[in-house]
Amino acid sequence: MFIYLEDTLITDPKLLYEKSYEIRRHNMKTIVKAKLGHTGGDLSVTDILTTLYFGVLNVDPSNPTDPERDRLILSKGHCSGAFYTILAYRGFFPVEMLDTYEQALSPLNGHPSNTKLPGIEASTGPLGHGLPFGVGTAIAAKMDKSPRRVFVITGDGELQEGSNWEAAMSAAHHKLDNLTVIIDRNGLQQGDYTEATNRLEPLADKWRAFGWEVVEVDGHDHAALLDLFQRVPLQKGKPTCVLAHTHKGQGVSFVKDQVGWHHRVMTQEELAQALVELGEVQA
Ligand SMILES: Cc1ncc(C[n+]2csc(CCOP(=O)(O)OP(=O)(O)O)c2C)c(N)n1
Ligand SMILES: [Mg+2]
16 A cells, blocks of 8 residues: 655645645545545635645654644535545555545545544534634643644634634633634635625624634635744734635636535546646646
C-alpha cells in the first residue's frame, strides 16, 4: 500500500496551491466513482483544509492520538470527500482507501466518524455540532495548560443552526484564544443562497458582537490563509473568527457559484472537462 507522507510543513504558497489542485482532481474522481458526494462544498473548502493540514497544523499521522496535537474539526461534515482526500495525502491512511468512499462496510462514510479512521477528531454531519464540540475541546486544552490549538470549519448555511451562537457566546465568555472558527462563506447552502433562505449579514458584526476577533480573507488565497493561520490568535483572551470568502465549486467553471451543484455528481464527460480545468496533464 502506498502512503504519502509529508515530514515537514509546506511554507511555499505555490506548493500549497499545487497540492490543493492535486487533491481536487483526486476528490472529483472519487465522487464520480462513488456516484455520491458534495461536489460544490468540497471544492469550496479544499484550499482552507490543504493550507491547514500541509502548512499549519501540528499533527503527526504516525501518532494520530498524540495528546498535544492540534485539533481540526470539520463541522461541515458533508464535505467528507475533500477531507478524506487530504487526510490520505497527509498520510493518515493509504490513498488507495479513497476508492472505497461511500461503499458498504467502508470506514469512509458519507459523513466522517472519529471511531472509524485516524485523524478525525469529531464525528460530524448533523450541522451545528462542530463549534460546540470545539469549545469543549478548547476549554480542555486550557485546563491542561496545553498550547494545543483548536480549529473548527463551518459552512455559512450551517450558521443558521442556533447551537453555533450558544457556542460562540460561551467561547468569548471563557476567553478561548486557542479556538479559531473558519467560516466557509460561499453564499450558498443546499438549494439556494444563504441570504435568500435565512439572512446571515451583517455576519462579521454578529461575531464581533459575540466577543470574537474577526478577520476576513480570500479563502482561496493560500499565501493569505497561511499568513493568517500562523498568526492566530489575533488577540490575547479572545477567540478568532476567520470569515473566509469562497466560491462553491472553485476551480470548475460549470460548478462555480451554481445553486444546483450542492450534491450533484458529474457525468464522465463533465469529469473529463473538470480535470482539464483543474490542471490534469493530458497524456
Ligand atoms: C442539522 C442538519 N440539517 C440539515 C442537513 C442537510 N444538509 C447537508 S449540507 C446542507 C447545507 C449546508 O450549507 P453550508 O453550511 O453553507 O455548506 P456548503 O455550502 O459549504 O456546502 C444541509 C441543509 C444536515 N446535514 N444537518
Ligand atoms: Mg455554504
